[in-house]
Amino acid sequence: MKGGVDLGGTKIQAVIVGDDHEVLGAARHPTPLKGGPADIAAAMAEAMGAAAEQAGAPPSDLDGVGVGSPGAVDSRAGTVSQARNLAGWEGTYPLGARLAKSLGTRVLVDNDVRVAVRAEYLLGAGKGFDSILGAFWGTGVGGGIILNGEPWFGRGAAGEIGHMVIKDGGARCGCGRRGCVEAYAGRGAMEAKARRLVKRGHKTKLFELMKRANRPRLTSGVWAKALDGGDAMAEELMLRAVEALAAGIASAVNLLDV
Numbered sequence: 001m002k003g004g005v006d007l008g009g010t011k012i013q014a015v016i017v018g019d020d021h022e023v024l025g026a027a028r029h030p031t032p033l034k035g036g037p038a039d040i041a042a043a044m045a046e047a048m049g050a051a052a053e054q055a056g057a058p059p060s061d062l063d064g065v066g067v068g069s070p071g072a073v074d075s076r077a078g079t080v081s082q083a084r085n086l087a088g089w090e091g092t093y094p095l096g097a098r099l100a101k102s103l104g105t106r107v108l109v110d111n112d113v114r115v116a117v118r119a120e121y122l123l124g125a126g127k128g129f130d131s132i133l134g135a136f137w138g139t140g141v142g143g144g145i146i147l148n149g150e151p152w153f154g155r156g157a158a159g160e161i162g163h164m165v166i167k168d169g170g171a172r173c174g175c176g177r178r179g180c181v182e183a184y185a186g187r188g189a190m191e192a193k194a195r196r197l198v199k200r201g202h203k204t205k206l207f208e209l210m211k212r213a214n215r216p217r218l219t220s221g222v223w224a225k226a227l228d229g230g231d232a233m234a235e236e237l238m239l240r241a242v243e244a245l246a247a248g249i250a251s252a253v254n255l256l257d258v
């Protein structure tokens with residue numbers, strides 16, 4: 001049995017899987033929004049413990065635990081730095097060592113998008129292909145590349161499909177440049193655009209739905225509800241996002257031919 005933890009800005013998802021990757025236990029806990037890395041690590045250990053209990057084994061019986069984390073991850077050292085959408089995580093924290101100590105088993109930490117691309121390659125949408133391009137659409141837009149069975153890191157930052165420029169001089173991106181895919185398709189950028197439109201007097205149900213769902217942000221669920229209800233602004237911004245993603249992905253495919 002192995003454990004897996006996905007550390008996100010709003011939730012911590014833990015699973016226990018068997019030899020055929022079948023899910024034997026799962027737990028989802030909210031990510032602490034106050035405190036710092038130590039509090040988040042404690043919540044991760046707790047979620048892992050709950051999943052392990054469901055699977056009927058203490059965490060120390062696991063062959064190991066894999067962690068997908070946002071931020072800059074040094075997987076050899078097991079450290080996570082500058083995970084800016086997590087509370088108080090500007091510096092470097094030894095997440096792997098801390099979790100290994102509280103769970104009593106070995107822990108491997110890597111970047112969330114990197115492990116997700118690898119999982120799709122081995123078990124999911126990329127199964128059966130030698131080379132793949134992975135694109136992950138969330139608060140930002142991340143990606144990863146596997147070429148002939150090997151992950152391609154470039155000099156360390158390869159696969160940043162969210163920062164492919166699809167419109168010269170276009171919308172301002174969080175990275176400081178203009179016209180990146182993420183500036184149109186990142187959930188953060190989409191929310192900022194919706195807020196600007198509302199300020200200018202445009203109408204939408206997005207923020208009302210957000211309040212009703214008791215969310216501080218426009219989550220995927222809020223967008224889905226607005227789209228289901230035929231909200232014109234949600235439809236327009238979603239179409240704009242899909243067009244930006246499509247242009248970025250098509251350009252990357254032209255280059256890589258994966």
Ligand SMILES: [Zn+2]
Pocket residue numbers: 162163173174175176177180182183
């Ligand atoms: Zn950018």
